[in-house]
């Protein structure tokens with residue numbers, strides 16, 4: 405062991421300054437370290453005792469340095485000690501690192517998430533134009549190197565049956581339809597390209613407007629008639645008995661449509677294993693009777709979710725008709741707790757625990773419950789950008805943690821999230837709206853087209869080259885070219901990491 409005395413607290417700094425060579429470089433480093441320590445000490449009264457540096461197992465130059473420093477320190481500006489010459493002449497150690505190739509371990513998992521189908525076509529007893537499939541993965545989220553990513557997560561656009569008090573940004577998007585849920589749903593599908601709709605029946609709250617179960621079912625009927633995509637409902641009256649009443653009326657009205665149904669008012673007993681309330685049991689009975697997909701909802705409670713799923717499975721509802729909702733909240737309001745819950749769900753599902761295998765649905769739209777997302781407060785910058793960032797970041801956290809389905813509200817955040825999913829899933833872009841997601845939307849005309857929309861249409865027809873857009877980065881051009889023709893192209897993991905950082 406070699407000990408290098410650097411400085412005693414309260415004393416002048418030791419000085420030993422050979423004029424050249426490795427010894428001087430090392431001394432410079434130590435002096436720099438000493439200065440750093442002083443800086444640290446100056447922060448909030450941190451008091452560092454720093455008497456010596458101990459260098460263990462050092463190479464020859466350090467031993468020489470030790471000799472150098474163990475001599476009495478010379479006065480500032482005095483000639484360097486004799487040992488300095490020895491330091492300068494010391495042979496350089498021959499260090500050769502062994503080369504090796506890193507092969508990431510490929511693991512297999514005994515379990516997998518169930519596959520769930522949303523909606524039902526006429527052939528299947530419903531009236532939807534198509535169905536959507538989620539789940540089915542037998543690897544942690546996005547472990548592409550361990551297996552496939554069977555189904556792209558679905559984003560359901562949310563509609564409220566009563567204006568929840570939309571912010572300025574959201575009013576710009578839905579202000580014209582906020583009083584009419586059916587028109588709102590139709591706008592989401594026709595204008596914004598929604599592939600699934602969630603109808604939030606917030607007006608059924610007995611402490612609010614207190615609409616009846618029959619009125620809720622009528623609103624659902626109007627939405628189902630207005631759109632032909634898969635539809636789900638969220639009931640959150642805050643009252644278990646009322647929730648069950650509304651769920652039953654809606655399930656009956658939409659029999660055969662394979663709704664995805666969530667009640668957020670069902671409360672679990674404090675202890676796992678205690679008998680569940682009748683309302684909870686009825687909730688699952690109703691879904692089974694009318695053939696819908698039921699969502700087990702418990703905020704940030706993995707064991708509670710498993711308990712509910714087990715209850716459904718015991719009623720002979722297959723995992724392919726159940727989803728798990730861990731109660732997503734916006735960033736800054738406990739997202740990390742939901743992420744931890746989802747980690748547990750994913751790990752348990754993959755080790756084969758059936759109670760955790762129903763796919764995960766998460767609602768990043770809850771980011772709008774953060775007042776920071778919409779409050780007008782000059783120092784926080786544009787509330788439009790803020791709201792979008794809050795929902796988008798919450799969606800990214802949910803996806804990265806394994807969500808198979810998202811419920812979202814703001815079209816700007818939805819577009820950014822869909823663009824990320826395009827890249828991760830290498831989805832072939834087949835419509836103008838999807839191509840537009842990846843263009844700058846500046847309408848600068850430099851490509852020779854009057855608008856980005858015209859350029860998008862030309863790209864889809866193969867009449868334009870992506871490179872003609874002068875506003876895109878080289879990475880953006882590469883990505884869009886790949887998404888216009890992704891067959892057989894494997895994404896580069898480093899590029900995927902960049903896409904996530906972009907979002």
Ligand code: SF4
Nearest residue numbers: 848849851856873874
């Ligand atoms: S150059 Fe790019 S940004 Fe400008 S109009 Fe064409 S596609 Fe749009």
